[in-house]
Amino acid sequence: MEKERQQAVEAEKQAELSRQLEAQREQRRRQAVEHRMKAARDAEKQRQIESERIRTDALLKERNHIQTLLEQAVAHRASLLESASSQQQRLLELDSRLTVAQTEVDSHKTSINEMRSKRDAYERDIRDMTEQVEAAKAELTHWQREKEQLSLRMAAGVDMNPVMEQYKTLQSMREVSLVAHLFNSIL
Structure with a gap:
C-alpha cells in the first residue's frame, strides 16, 4: 500500500505539475491574447489619433482657406463700396455741372431771343426809316x-421884279425847311 500511496x-504530483504547466500555458496564451489585443488597441488608438490629426489638419486648412476667402470678400466689398461712393460723388458732380450748363444754355437762349427781338425791332425801324427816306427822296x-x-420859267421871263425875287427866296426857304423837317422826322 505504501507503493500505491507513493x-x-x-500521480498527484504529476497531475499537479501537469495542471501547473497547463495553467502556465493558459496564462501565457491569455497574456499573448491580451498582448495582441493591447497591440491591436494601441494600433487602433494610433490610427484614430492619426486619422483625427489628418481630419484636424484638413479642417484647419479648410478654415484657413475660408478665412482667406472671407478676407478677400470683405476687401472686395470695401473696394466696391468705395467705388460706389466715388461713383455717387462723381454722379453728384456731373449733375451739378449739368445743372450749371443747363442754366447757362437757358441764359444764352434768353439772350439770343432778346437779341433776336432787338434785331427784329431794329430791322422794322430800318425798314420804316428806309421807307421814310425813300418818301423824302x-x-x-x-x-x-x-x-x-x-x-427855267424865271430865266425865260423878261420882267424881273422884286416880288418875283421875294417869291424865289420864300420858295427856297420853304424847300429847305421841308427837307430839314423830313430828315428830322426820319431821325
Whole structure:
C-alpha cells in the first residue's frame, strides 16, 4: 500500500505539475491574447489619433482657406463700396455741372431771343426809316423838279421884279425847311 500511496502521491504530483504547466500555458496564451489585443488597441488608438490629426489638419486648412476667402470678400466689398461712393460723388458732380450748363444754355437762349427781338425791332425801324427816306427822296425829287421848272420859267421871263425875287427866296426857304423837317422826322 505504501507503493500505491507513493504512486498516488506521484500521480498527484504529476497531475499537479501537469495542471501547473497547463495553467502556465493558459496564462501565457491569455497574456499573448491580451498582448495582441493591447497591440491591436494601441494600433487602433494610433490610427484614430492619426486619422483625427489628418481630419484636424484638413479642417484647419479648410478654415484657413475660408478665412482667406472671407478676407478677400470683405476687401472686395470695401473696394466696391468705395467705388460706389466715388461713383455717387462723381454722379453728384456731373449733375451739378449739368445743372450749371443747363442754366447757362437757358441764359444764352434768353439772350439770343432778346437779341433776336432787338434785331427784329431794329430791322422794322430800318425798314420804316428806309421807307421814310425813300418818301423824302421822292418828295425832294418832286420839289427839285418844281424848282428847276420854276427856274427855267424865271430865266425865260423878261420882267424881273422884286416880288418875283421875294417869291424865289420864300420858295427856297420853304424847300429847305421841308427837307430839314423830313430828315428830322426820319431821325
